[in-house]
Amino acid sequence: MLRCLEILWPLTRKSLDGIGAQxxxxxPGYCAFCSAAAEEGLPWCSDCFSDMPWNQEVCxxxxxxxxxxxxxxxxxxxxxxxLKHRPQQTASWVPLRYESRVTxxxxxxxxxxxxxxxxVLVQLMLASLDRAPELGSAMIGVPGQHERTRERGFDHTxxxxxxxxxxLALPVIAAERIREAPSQRGxxxxxxxxxxxxxxxxxxxxxxxxxxxxxVMTTGATLDSLASACREAGAEKITALAxxxxxxARI
Numbered sequence: 001m002l003r004c005l006e007i008l009w010p011l012t013r014k015s016l017d018g019i020g021a022q023x024x025x026x027x028p029g030y031c032a033f034c035s036a037a038a039e040e041g042l043p044w045c046s047d048c049f050s051d052m053p054w055n056q057e058v059c060x061x062x063x064x065x066x067x068x069x070x071x072x073x074x075x076x077x078x079x080x081x082x083l084k085h086r087p088q089q090t091a092s093w094v095p096l097r098y099e100s101r102v103t104x105x106x107x108x109x110x111x112x113x114x115x116x117x118x119x120v121l122v123q124l125m126l127a128s129l130d131r132a133p134e135l136g137s138a139m140i141g142v143p144g145q146h147e148r149t150r151e152r153g154f155d156h157t158x159x160x161x162x163x164x165x166x167x168l169a170l171p172v173i174a175a176e177r178i179r180e181a182p183s184q185r186g187x188x189x190x191x192x193x194x195x196x197x198x199x200x201x202x203x204x205x206x207x208x209x210x211x212x213x214x215x216v217m218t219t220g221a222t223l224d225s226l227a228s229a230c231r232e233a234g235a236e237k238i239t240a241l242a243x244x245x246x247x248x249a250r251i
Contacts, residue, residue, distance in 0.1 A: 020095040032120045033101050043120045052124070055245050060133075061087055062220045063245050081101060087220060088227035089240040091112035094217050097129035098244040106244060111158050118156075121215075121243045122163045129168075133239050136209030139165040142226055143177040143200065160243070161213040173210070175200050175226060200226050202233040209237040217242035 031040040031045040057066050059079035066079060096102045109117035129135075141161030149155045153220055165172045177197045199222075212226045223240040230238050 025229055029142065032105070032116065043116070043123060044179055049127075053099040055094055057096045058092075058094070058245070060091055061089065063092040063217060063240075063242070064220075065097070065247050066246070079170070087224045087240075088231060089212070089223060089238040090224075090236075091133040091238075092217070092220070092240040092242075093128075093132040094240075094242045094245040095125060095132075096244045098216055098218075098246040102244050111152070111217060113152065113156075118159060118163070119235050122160060122167065125164060125241075125243055126167055132208060132241075134237065135168065135170070135211045135239055135241070136235075136237060137207045138171050138173045138210045139168075140173050140202070140206075140210055140212050140226065140230065142212070142214045142222055143175050157213060158214055160215060164213065170211075173204070173206065173217075175202050175229060190197060197225060198228075200229040202229050204233065206233040206235040208235065209239075210235045211239045211241050214240075214242045216244050216246060218246040219248075 029043065030036070031038045031048055032043045032046060033048040036045045036047070037047075042049075046141055055063060055065060058064060059066060059082055060077050061082040062079060064079045064081070066076060098106065105117050105120060108114040109121060139161055141155075141157045144155040144157060177199055178201050210230055212223055212230060214223050214226075217223060217240070220240070223242065227238045227240060
């Protein structure tokens with residue numbers, strides 16, 4: 001009898017696993033934000049998706065939200081800062097503002113290493129890309145600070161870049177951080193820029209059009225520095241992509 005059970009148990013376990021997988025596909029998932037039933041195949045419900053803090057009406061170069069204009073007035077395509085000091089990237093796409101539920105989602109991913117939160121970020125980005133500028137033929141993630149990467153146990157930007165690139169069937173090209181810098185947290189705009197000046201290098205020739213990736217765009221200094229390294233490696237059209245934008249009023 002015991003021998004029969006030993007033979008049958010792997011088959012029974014396999015059958016139970018198969019049934020569980022079928023049930024998981026058949027039953028509705030739950031919204032990552034409110035725990036209501038999610039839309040089929042997506043990690044959110046329609047109400048929460050509509051209520052996300054979408055980053056609309058923004059500067060085409062740095063994704064900074066632009067001020068409201070009067071009815072009938074043409075909205076500028078670039079913010080005042082970019083008109084004075086043009087960034088190294090040729091376009092930016094940051095679909096969400098770093099506010100409310102997006103702030104909580106990013107922190108869950110970044111500081112608690114929550115893979116579901118990271119997957120939700122990737123899917124939110126994918127859902128927005130029909131309105132994005134050209135992404136080019138390769139993706140380059142901002143290299144993490146070595147000490148903070150060891151503390152967290154993973155490179156959060158590299159993970160997001162890899163997942164997104166895989167969904168879009170794009171190769172990932174590695175950049176190297178050649179200068180460690182103090183945390184950007186709490187620094188003003190000028191200090192952030194000085195902190196990451198010439199911090200990156202890319203040790204190969206790049207295609208003409210590429211996309212650089214970070215999790216949150218605050219002043220844009222880090223992405224601007226990486227874009228500069230991309231230009232030195234031969235890229236001409238550089239799209240800066242981040243998952244959320246901190247409005248300048250909060251910097």
